[in-house]
Amino acid sequence: MSTDNLKYRSFLSETSHEEQSRILTGPAKFELTYFNFTCIGATPRYLLAYAKADWVDNQIDPNTFDEEQAHDLPFGVMPVLKVQPKEGDGEVVVAESWVVDTFLAQRFGLLGGNAFEEQTIKAFYSHVHYLRERCLMKMTWTFADKRKVAFETFAEKQLPWWISVSEQHLERNGANGHFFGDKITLADIHLVSTLDHFAELPRGAEIVDKFRASPLLWRVKETVEADPRIAAWRESEEFKKLHEGGKKFYTITAVAEE
Numbered sequence: 001m002s003t004d005n006l007k008y009r010s011f012l013s014e015t016s017h018e019e020q021s022r023i024l025t026g027p028a029k030f031e032l033t034y035f036n037f038t039c040i041g042a043t044p045r046y047l048l049a050y051a052k053a054d055w056v057d058n059q060i061d062p063n064t065f066d067e068e069q070a071h072d073l074p075f076g077v078m079p080v081l082k083v084q085p086k087e088g089d090g091e092v093v094v095a096e097s098w099v100v101d102t103f104l105a106q107r108f109g110l111l112g113g114n115a116f117e118e119q120t121i122k123a124f125y126s127h128v129h130y131l132r133e134r135c136l137m138k139m140t141w142t143f144a145d146k147r148k149v150a151f152e153t154f155a156e157k158q159l160p161w162w163i164s165v166s167e168q169h170l171e172r173n174g175a176n177g178h179f180f181g182d183k184i185t186l187a188d189i190h191l192v193s194t195l196d197h198f199a200e201l202p203r204g205a206e207i208v209d210k211f212r213a214s215p216l217l218w219r220v221k222e223t224v225e226a227d228p229r230i231a232a233w234r235e236s237e238e239f240k241k242l243h244e245g246g247k248k249f250y251t252i253t254a255v256a257e258e
Helices: 017-025 039-050 097-107 115-140 144-172 186-200 204-212 215-226 228-235 237-253
Strands: 028-035 055-060 080-085 092-095
Touching: 017 080, 017 092, 028 039, 039 097, 039 186, 039 228, 039 237, 080 097, 092 097, 097 115, 097 186, 115 144, 115 186, 144 204, 144 215, 186 204, 186 215, 186 237, 204 215, 215 228, 228 237
Parallel strands: 028 055
Antiparallel strands: 028 080, 080 092
């Protein structure tokens, strides 16, 4: 089937902006679309599980993802979140990982209780987010003959600096297992999902070990994973399949043996 005339999905529809806003803020059910492994889809899955939301995990096989499917997405990329009212018709599409994550965190009370707390939690979330993005762009998806040097640069230079900066803020927050405040926030959950991603990479154990060597950061991981809702999701067969799916998928990024 030719896709030459297909256009990427629009955010606009015949539904008024006011009605779409009501869908986004009212009682809702959710459908998350992402590949059948963790990575960028991990944090929204954690958030939906944490909130015990009414949600469907629409998993896509990267080997069968085609251009026609891409055109059903606003920018041709995932994750994408579809929000539908609990009762009645209508649907709103939320796109781009940063937007999906912060939208869900706002709905589920994981961005603090006032404007200052929200912006600070978002700053820590962004701090974690761009560590993962730098990993993806500079280390994972680089040229095959550059992977060894890219890994060493990330693991020996970029990551230690990031850990050092993070430790300063964690200590100032009382070394209590949270980036900010004394409750689980989006930033804390995002760190755990990022560590999940690192653990799936061919040399990911070396990266995770550097986090394990930081008691302050490792305490954040342990604090989040101790939450019963998070623990239940991590123990589910669905989560385990996603985790194994990531390990399998990222074998293609391994450094070739010399």
